[in-house]
Amino acid sequence: MRATVIGAGVAGLACAVELAERGLAVELLERTQRLGSGCCSWYAGGMLAPWCELESAEPLIAELGAESLSWWREKFPGTVLGGSLVVAHGRDRGELKHFARRTERYEWLDGQAIAALEPDLAGRFERALYFREEGHLDPRAALAALAQRLKTLGGRIRYGAATAPDRETHGADSIIDCTGLAARQVLTDLRGVKGEMLVVRLPDLSLSRPVRVLHPRVPVYIVPRGDGHFMIGATMIESDQATRISARSMLELLGAAYALHPSFGEAEIVEIGTGVRPAFPDNLPRLCRRADTLYVNGLYRHGFLAAPALARRAADLLLTGREAPEVMH
Amino acid sequence: MPTPDSLRLYGVELDSRLLLGTARYPSPAILTEAVKASGAQLVTVSLRREAAGERAGQGFWSLIRDLGVRVLPNTAACHSVKEAVTTAHMAREVFGTPWVKLEVIGEDDTLQPDVFALVEAARILAREGFEVFPYTTEDLICAERLLEAGCRVLMPWGSPIGSGRGLNNLFGLKALRARFPEVPMLIDAGIGVPSHAAQSLELGFDAVLINTAVSQAVDPVRMAGAFARAVAAGREAYLAGPMEPRDMAVPSTPVIGTAFLG
Numbered sequence: 001m002r003a004t005v006i007g008a009g010v011a012g013l014a015c016a017v018e019l020a021e022r023g024l025a026v027e028l029l030e031r032t033q034r035l036g037s038g039c040c041s042w043y044a045g046g047m048l049a050p051w052c053e054l055e056s057a058e059p060l061i062a063e064l065g066a067e068s069l070s071w072w073r074e075k076f077p078g079t080v081l082g083g084s085l086v087v088a089h090g091r092d093r094g095e096l097k098h099f100a101r102r103t104e105r106y107e108w109l110d111g112q113a114i115a116a117l118e119p120d121l122a123g124r125f126e127r128a129l130y131f132r133e134e135g136h137l138d139p140r141a142a143l144a145a146l147a148q149r150l151k152t153l154g155g156r157i158r159y160g161a162a163t164a165p166d167r168e169t170h171g172a173d174s175i176i177d178c179t180g181l182a183a184r185q186v187l188t189d190l191r192g193v194k195g196e197m198l199v200v201r202l203p204d205l206s207l208s209r210p211v212r213v214l215h216p217r218v219p220v221y222i223v224p225r226g227d228g229h230f231m232i233g234a235t236m237i238e239s240d241q242a243t244r245i246s247a248r249s250m251l252e253l254l255g256a257a258y259a260l261h262p263s264f265g266e267a268e269i270v271e272i273g274t275g276v277r278p279a280f281p282d283n284l285p286r287l288c289r290r291a292d293t294l295y296v297n298g299l300y301r302h303g304f305l306a307a308p309a310l311a312r313r314a315a316d317l318l319l320t321g322r323e324a325p326e327v328m329h
Numbered sequence: 330m331p332t333p334d335s336l337r338l339y340g341v342e343l344d345s346r347l348l349l350g351t352a353r354y355p356s357p358a359i360l361t362e363a364v365k366a367s368g369a370q371l372v373t374v375s376l377r378r379e380a381a382g383e384r385a386g387q388g389f390w391s392l393i394r395d396l397g398v399r400v401l402p403n404t405a406a407c408h409s410v411k412e413a414v415t416t417a418h419m420a421r422e423v424f425g426t427p428w429v430k431l432e433v434i435g436e437d438d439t440l441q442p443d444v445f446a447l448v449e450a451a452r453i454l455a456r457e458g459f460e461v462f463p464y465t466t467e468d469l470i471c472a473e474r475l476l477e478a479g480c481r482v483l484m485p486w487g488s489p490i491g492s493g494r495g496l497n498n499l500f501g502l503k504a505l506r507a508r509f510p511e512v513p514m515l516i517d518a519g520i521g522v523p524s525h526a527a528q529s530l531e532l533g534f535d536a537v538l539i540n541t542a543v544s545q546a547v548d549p550v551r552m553a554g555a556f557a558r559a560v561a562a563g564r565e566a567y568l569a570g571p572m573e574p575r576d577m578a579v580p581s582t583p584v585i586g587t588a589f590l591g
Contacts, residue, residue, distance in 0.1 A: 191388025239389075281361070282356045282359070
């Protein structure tokens with residue numbers, strides 16, 4: 001059986017790998033010339049935080065995310081299972097309680113326990129929430145690893161391919177479209193939610209896990225990327241245009257990092273990125289069948305968190321006909 | 330049967346006295362459900378916070394339009410007269426309405442209105458034909474200036490935006506209500522729980538605007554319904570004419586004539 005997957009973001013790569021592992025001959029079509037920059041996955045935080053996300057997401061995201069955690073561990077050795085930490089500054093302490101009320105599988109830490117986990121944050125916070133079972137990964141390394149894995153399994157990636165309207169899917173038994181917002185003409189209720197992020201370099205500071213800094217208006221997370229690099233993200237703006245970062249967003253992202261630790265004031269700004277996340281009105285991902293194509297879309301801010309679980313369901317559907325009602329529309 | 334009791338804002342009649350803000354819901358789908366559950370016929374939308382430019386947020390704007398309720402665009406997060414006026418212009422383009430909820434923020438910690446800039450921006454916008462809903466404090470003189478500037482509705486705060494503290498300055502708010510009995514007044518900001526909303530209506534305010542208290546509830550849709558009932562109860566109580574509080578107990582059963590059982 002042959003399958004053509006369209007779009008080499010995290011959804012497309014996860015589907016391609018999953019199908020190749022189940023013995024299909026897979027071709028992955030990507031409209032851009034190289035891995036990454038054409039998709040919003042490239043700008044993701046890479047947090048694998050199913051239970052933190054419950055703060056604003058429905059329980060389905062935690063279910064899919066918990067399943068994906070083990071998938072990533074199996075497929076990508078760079079997956080770090082170090083938990084995640086949630087903190088708030090003095091007068092925003094109420095936000096921490098609010099966060100706790102809506103999430104699960106955490107423990108409360110005092111200042112001492114925070115210092116034991118993250119020595120560089122010693123003395124900065126009195127309380128934190130610790131989600132021990134969560135993890136994180138470097139999205140770009142993870143995408144590259146999936147691409148490599150696909151090749152090892154005999155799959156093929158064609159860059160610069162025509163993906164619409166005359167997509168090159170000659171003779172495929174199955175077509176899986178993972179093109180995000182580009183599928184909007186078919187999936188008409190998709191919308192874009194813009195995100196802005198920064199990568200900074202700060203060799204003096206060390207964090208072992210993602211840290212979320214709560215704030216009533218501007219919650220920000222900081223993910224260590226190794227080698228003194230940190231990703232600071234990400235804004236959520238109802239917009240389908242990946243225009244450049246606004247001064248306000250930049251101020252807010254940097255302000256949150258600086259408030260987490262003043263040494264961020266000395267950090268070197270390595271990259272400024274923006275992407276547009278595809279989302280359905282309920283902000284939940286879907287598998288949709290339209291004509292001869294299965295669409296995997298609407299991963300919103302949960303690309304790395306949900307892609308493996310969706311890829312499994314897509315593969316089940318194509319190979320065994322088993323439906324997954326929780327994500328099918 | 331109670332007589333029809335609609336709210337009249339700039340010549341538009343509304344049956345619901347609950348206005349809902351549209352920011353920070355878990356998803357547009359939950360926002361839609363919450364609007365339905367609240368019975369709101371008017372929702373506020375922040376142009377600045379939700380999208381970078383007028384064309385950018387089309388997906389979200391069309392969702393808002395699809396709610397099938399009247400839209401009151403706001404100028405949230407504007408800090409100067411110029412910003413607020415520009416945002417109002419943009420809002421008129423996007424939503425095709427002369428209505429604008431005018432916010433000019435004076436200070437980031439309390440998000441309290443800069444009332445001087447507010448009056449100035451209100452004057453400019455009213456002159457340009459906008460129908461302005463100014464987010465103001467309970468200050469009487471400021472209210473007077475806003476009315477002079479052309480506002481026909483006032484939106485005094487209950488307490489700072491998002492604080493959930495209810496009506497902070499009862500004396501000031503009652504004085505404001507009494508001073509301008511004919512002006513529709515909507516309590517904006519600071520409502521935390523349905524009892525705050527009911528209290529606002531009981532005091533004779535014409536409506537309340539809620540956002541955070543619903544959008545950040547664990548179950549926003551259920552909370553929207555709770556607010557709808559509180560607002561209806563508060564309004565009914567106001568129309569029914571609440572009793573005056575007294576210092577001493579007054580028995581509800583007359584004591585004269587009861588048997589004396591020495």
